[in-house]
Amino acid sequence: MKKKKKNENSSKIFLGHDHGVCFGDAITQIEDYFIKKKLQLTPLRRKVFEILIEDHKPLGAYEILEKLGKTGFSSSPPIAYRVLDFLIVHGFVHKVQGLNGFIACSNPNHSHFPTFVICRKCEKVAEVSEEKSGLKLPSPEISNFKIEKTTIELTGICSTCENAEIR
Amino acid sequence: MKKKKKNENSSKIFLGHDHGVCFGDAITQIEDYFIKKKLQLTPLRRKVFEILIEDHKPLGAYEILEKLGKTGFSSSPPIAYRVLDFLIVHGFVHKVQGLNGFIACSNPNHSHFPTFVICRKCEKVAEVSEEKSGLKLPSPEISNFKIEKTTIELTGICSTCENAEIR
DNA sequence: GTTAGTGTGTTATGTTATAACATGTAATGA
DNA sequence: TCATTACATGTTATAACATAACACACTAAC
Secondary structure, three states: OOOOOHHHHHOOOOOOOOHHHHHHHHHHHHHHHHHHOOOOOOHHHHHHHHHHHHHOOOEOHHHHHHHHHHOOOOOOHHHHHHHHHHHHHOOOEEEEHHHOEEEEOOOOOOOOOOEEEEEOOOOOEEEEOHHHHOOOOOOHHHOOEEEEEEEEEEEEEEHHHHHHOOO | OOOOOHHHHHOOOOOOOOHHHHHHHHHHHHHHHHHHOOOOOOHHHHHHHHHHHHHOOOEOHHHHHHHHHHOOOOOOHHHHHHHHHHHHHOOOEEEEHHHOEEEEOOOOOOOOOOEEEEEOOOOOEEEEOHHHHOOOOOOHHHOOEEEEEEEEEEEEEEHHHHHHOOO
16 A cells, blocks of 8 residues: 555556546536637537547447437438537547547547557547657658647557457 | 758658659569568459559559459459458558558558658658657557557648648 | 368448538628 | 528438458369
8 A cells, every 4th residue: 555556557548437527527628618719519519529428438420320319319420420520620529540430538628639549359448648648749750741630549459358368 | 062951851751752663662572571471462462552552642442443443353342452451461551541541551661650641732641650750659658558550640731732822 | 182271253231421402590780 | 670691400312431241263281
């Protein structure tokens, strides 16, 4: 109890959390941002964001549509894609390319260039902020290029799944 | 002529090249690799690789299929996807997720974790090797995670296009 | 000469994403 | 007040991307 190995804390990027707090915080953040920017947090937009926050993992557009349908919204594809695009533009949602999925941003005010760490076995996804990822961008080599958007995804296997693997 | 600004050289990641040499080198490399690994560089596989090397930019699977069709190969989707998967596994092709496209690896023997720099305007794509990208992986934060594959894509605007932009 | 492994071909279908147009509603301002 | 606009959502149809499942040919190994 006196001393913990540093690794024990520093590596737990897939760790659980108090979801009630997380959910509430996220809603508050998006509400504040929308007011500040004079954007409309409509029922549909709110619902899509809630669906993503609730699940806390990447969902496909068609999964989102299904959930929308069950709560009385339209469930034709453009509905989801439009709202997702909007939320992405404003930094509240990211697309995880490797999974064709969408996930709520875990820290809308910070991560402009987030890294996603994806376990191919359990399919858990962790968003690691710019500061913590150890990622250094851009290099002098590409300083003549203006980066607007990054897709950084690290796929592999988390320690839990690796320990569980047979061979 | 005596002195060049360092930037002039170091930033030209989109620079042209002697394509004849590039093409020949690439074919030689893949031939050697296939012999060494006792793999079959069949006419189909060779053709797909040649198509990608020739164009030197990401092509969609269906674009490749069209080119295959014109040269007497079958052009049903699985043909392309199977060969592409094979070439990807062996490191001769990369998938550019942001464009749903496939591109020949510019340095099969080196870049295990390449970075792709993509201009959203001219759609040029440069592959930057691990060493040159300035990318540092992995961080202590994620050291408990075994990275098997990375998707690192930087989208933005290259200096040529930026200078050409009106606004 | 049967078997196993590999490569290609074919049909059908699944999955992901967008184009184009219609409708509704609120704010703006002549 | 009522045309104009900006924005949000709805709808239909289709485009674009990808894979499943099965068939067949060829080669190598036993």
